[in-house]
Amino acid sequence: MRALFGTAGNPDRFAAEGFKHSKDMPRWLKEKGLDAYEYQCGKGVTVGEATARAIGENARAAGIVLSLHAPYFVNPANPDPDSQEKTAGYVLAACRVAKWMGAGRVVIHTGALQKRTRREALTTAKESFVRLRRRCDDAGYSDLLLCPETMGKINQLGDLEEVLELCTAADGLLPCVDFGHLYAHSLGALEGEEATEAMLDRMEAVLGTERAARFHSHFSKIAFTPKGGESRHLTFDQADFGPDPAPLCRAIARRGWTPTVICESAGTQDLDAAVMKDLYQGFLPASFR
Ligand SMILES: [Zn+2]
Known part of the structure; x- marks a missing residue:
């Protein structure tokens, strides 16, 4: 078992090489030496069944592992029943496509x-994720892991502690640790070897080694503002913001996660996922390479 590296959606180079359709992404990723593809439903679940199944078949043929990003419109931290129902609808639609x-x-x-306190919002979100998990199980999606994501803006719920606490609320929840978001949310503090090791240690302490070791993750460099946190996603070539990918690649290789x-x-x-995969492989003990 190895760590897997892949892309969120379709990168610029995919279009530049003349490809248009996500159905072609799995084989393209394999040719680029990558392992995973996160299909984006952030702006809504619009993909039809035939297309979704074709992406799945092509991914299995290419050995690409798939995940899916649910719509951004969800708000598990909002106690309003109508809002909760809308969130459930988006999550169930995402699960159907997954x-x-x-x-x-x-x-x-x-x-x-x-305007709620972080504790109030977290309590609501915990109850919401327990209900979401149950509804997904009832709908036949018990084999899908729901992954609450760490968020990058100050006014969003979802720092590492909050997401780990959410994941303790039910089985079948696994954290999506977005290290760029944590870096931006902490205004640059969560960066470097010591901070990275401490975050992984904390995940292990809360979730146990087995569950922590197979966590889901997003990674990018992210610009932030002192008041708001996350402002925009960058490329690895842009040196003015972090986080540096090397400490994470070293830590997961060393731990065998x-x-x-x-x-x-x-x-x-x-390109940046390939940089991370190369770093990770370079840090693996010689016997694993
Ligand atoms: Zn996200």
Whole structure:
């Protein structure tokens, strides 16, 4: 078992090489030496069954592992029953497509604070994720992992502690640790070897080694502002913001952990995911290479 590296959606180079359709992404990723593809439903679940199934078949043929990003419109932290129902609808729709594709993980944002305290929002979100998990199980999606994501804006729920606490609320929840978001949310503090090791230690302490070791992950460099946190995704070539990918690659190689790491760089997801995979392989003990 190895860590897997892949892209969020379709990078610029895919279009530049004349490809248009996500159905072609799995084989393209394999040719670029990558392992995973996160299909984007952030702006809504619009993909039809035939397309979803074709992406899934092509991914299995190419040996590409699929995950799916649920719509951004969810807000598990909002206690309003109508809002909760809408969130459930988006998550169930995302799971239906994930099932068609054979994707194993569905990434879900944790919600906006909207003037509630972080503790109030977290309590609501915990109850929401327990209900979401149950509804997904009842709908036949018990084999899909729901992955609450760490968020990058200050006014969003979802720092590492909050997401780990959410994941303790039910089985079948696995954190999506977005290291760029954590870096931006902490205004640059969560960066470098010591901070990275401490984050992974904390995940292991809360979730146990087995569950922590196969975490889901997003990675990109992200610009931030002191007031708001995350402002925009960058590429690895842009040196003015972090985080540096090397400490994470070194830490997971050294620990023998097997996360799925999805690169969310701005257009260069494929190139930057390959950088991470090379770093990771270089850090693996010689007997594993
Ligand atoms: Zn996300």
